[in-house]
Amino acid sequence: MATIPVELGMNGLPRLSSGTLGSLSASVHRPGYSREDTGVGQVHLGVGAFMRAHVAYYNDEAMNVAGGDWGIAGVSLRRPNVRDQLSPQDCLYTLAICAQQAVDYRVIGSIKSIDVAPEDPQKIVALIADPAVSVVTLTVTEKGYGIAPDSGALDTSNPDIGHDLSQLELPRTTLGFLAAGLDRRRNSGGGPVAIVSCDNLPDNGVRLRGALSEFVALARPKLRGWLDENTSFPSTMVDRITPATTTADIADCRAAIGLVDEGLVRTEPFTQWVIEDNFPGSRPAWEAAGAQIVDDVEPYESAKLRLLNGPHSALGYLGYLGGYEYVHDAMQNSHYAAYIRYMMTNEISPVAPEPEGMRHNEYIDECLARFSNESLRHRTWQIAMDGSQKLPQRMLNTIRAQLKCGGSIAGISLAVAAWMRYALGYDEQGQPIDVRDPLADRFAGIAALASNDPDEIVRCYLRIAEIFGDDLPQQPSFVSTVTGQLRQLMERGAVDTVASYVNRAGST
Numbered sequence: 001m002a003t004i005p006v007e008l009g010m011n012g013l014p015r016l017s018s019g020t021l022g023s024l025s026a027s028v029h030r031p032g033y034s035r036e037d038t039g040v041g042q043v044h045l046g047v048g049a050f051m052r053a054h055v056a057y058y059n060d061e062a063m064n065v066a067g068g069d070w071g072i073a074g075v076s077l078r079r080p081n082v083r084d085q086l087s088p089q090d091c092l093y094t095l096a097i098c099a100q101q102a103v104d105y106r107v108i109g110s111i112k113s114i115d116v117a118p119e120d121p122q123k124i125v126a127l128i129a130d131p132a133v134s135v136v137t138l139t140v141t142e143k144g145y146g147i148a149p150d151s152g153a154l155d156t157s158n159p160d161i162g163h164d165l166s167q168l169e170l171p172r173t174t175l176g177f178l179a180a181g182l183d184r185r186r187n188s189g190g191g192p193v194a195i196v197s198c199d200n201l202p203d204n205g206v207r208l209r210g211a212l213s214e215f216v217a218l219a220r221p222k223l224r225g226w227l228d229e230n231t232s233f234p235s236t237m238v239d240r241i242t243p244a245t246t247t248a249d250i251a252d253c254r255a256a257i258g259l260v261d262e263g264l265v266r267t268e269p270f271t272q273w274v275i276e277d278n279f280p281g282s283r284p285a286w287e288a289a290g291a292q293i294v295d296d297v298e299p300y301e302s303a304k305l306r307l308l309n310g311p312h313s314a315l316g317y318l319g320y321l322g323g324y325e326y327v328h329d330a331m332q333n334s335h336y337a338a339y340i341r342y343m344m345t346n347e348i349s350p351v352a353p354e355p356e357g358m359r360h361n362e363y364i365d366e367c368l369a370r371f372s373n374e375s376l377r378h379r380t381w382q383i384a385m386d387g388s389q390k391l392p393q394r395m396l397n398t399i400r401a402q403l404k405c406g407g408s409i410a411g412i413s414l415a416v417a418a419w420m421r422y423a424l425g426y427d428e429q430g431q432p433i434d435v436r437d438p439l440a441d442r443f444a445g446i447a448a449l450a451s452n453d454p455d456e457i458v459r460c461y462l463r464i465a466e467i468f469g470d471d472l473p474q475q476p477s478f479v480s481t482v483t484g485q486l487r488q489l490m491e492r493g494a495v496d497t498v499a500s501y502v503n504r505a506g507s508t
Contacts, residue, residue, distance in 0.1 A: 044139070055072075061289035075127070091111040134193055134281035208233050270370055322494040388437050423446075
């Protein structure tokens with residue numbers, strides 16, 4: 001019998017791999033199916049930490065319970081980092097599920113391969129065209145859809161989109177790879193396929209279908225009819241907090257499992273995946289892993305974006321400005337915790353859907369407990385990224401709904417003002433903030449021109465129609481509330497401003 005070579009990791013210790021699975025600590029959960037005998041039935045674009053904590057986890061559990069050839073061919077669209085971490089480990093990695101007092105380590109085996117798209121674009125095209133594949137999932141963030149944020153239409157001004165429209169044989173973008181792969185699938189008789197977005201976007205399936213249809217109409221018009229008849233785009237709602245992994249986390253994992261794992265992912269016990277029941281072919285038994293297969297995802301999606309993501313972003317901005325590195329640190333401030341609960345209960349809950357299985361009072365308590373989970377160590381700076389892409393769905397639609405019914409917007413407007421303050425690019429001590437956002441240059445221009453004048457800063461931000469639309473800048477109560485909140489943040493700082501808000505709210 002051939003000996004499986006063992007890769008050595010840091011300090012010369014054995015590295016997690018197929019050859020070392022047997023030496024794992026007894027407490028570590030491992031795949032209950034034969035990886036060698038499991039075929040690939042799914043391609044995933046965007047193999048980041050969230051995908052490995054969520055999609056790959058669900059596939060792993062589905063195969064543990066129901067079997068099937070649901071191994072995943074993973075694709076990194078930009079960088080080789082994940083491939084370089086996981087290939088020496090036979091694409092095995094540990095998922096550290098972090099509760100308040102304990103960590104449960106689980107080895108995930110559902111990923112069978114990882115390829116880096118720029119290194120061999122045609123290989124990615126062939127994976128999507130493979131007739132054994134009936135599901136393509138993707139986690140490419142809001143920026144990966146090639147959609148202009150102001151119009152929702154295909155962003156043909158994007159240079160990579162422009163490249164793919166003219167040179168589809170060497171795609172660079174998500175839409176390019178999908179179009180090229182589906183076109184080859186059409187020509188080779190590959191059969192129907194579901195394209196499943198797992199990004200935090202409202203109507204993510206609808207938006208992906210629209211963008212891809214626009215792209216195909218320009219790049220491969222003959223593909224349009226086949227696309228309509230042979231593909232589906234189920235909308236989904238995903239939820240699992242996945243903070244960045246640190247070297248200390250890797251060291252803790254090494255001590256716990258007895259092997260080196262350089263592909264470790266940390267997450268929380270809570271997980272939710274709501275999936276529209278719209279598949280033209282076979283799919284993994286995700287429901288065996290706890291996924292909800294429903295006719296309409298929208299109410300779940302809207303409730304989660306407003307009740308969970310909005311307050312989470314508020315903690316990101318107010319927490320960072322207040323000097324809190326981690327979300328749980330901010331939640332230990334009694335005023336911050338009271339602010340988040342009050343906003344969720346009194347401003348968001350009245351205008352959020354309440355679908356089956358998501359009773360608001362229970363969901364709010366659950367969210368607050370998740371935010372307070374000390375073992376996650378979720379950095380406020382990480383949550384604060386890409387605010388221009390997130391604000392409309394997470395906060396501004398709630399404000400619109402409250403304005404329509406005459407409800408309070410003070411708490412959620414404070415979160416918007418905190419985003420404005422954060423995006424100026426300097427903290428309360430005058431030190432620079434590394435603002436990661438597609439519109440960061442525009443925010444820097446506002447900071448340079450507005451001269452610390454809250455009225456002018458708000459006016460400048462509200463001119464960004466792709467964030468605030470044409471309606472909110474015309475709402476006097478919104479403009480005055482945000483301006484007042486921003487002035488207080490700039491004069492008194494985040495901690496005092498939150499305390500003042502809570503004291504006022506408690507007296508009403």
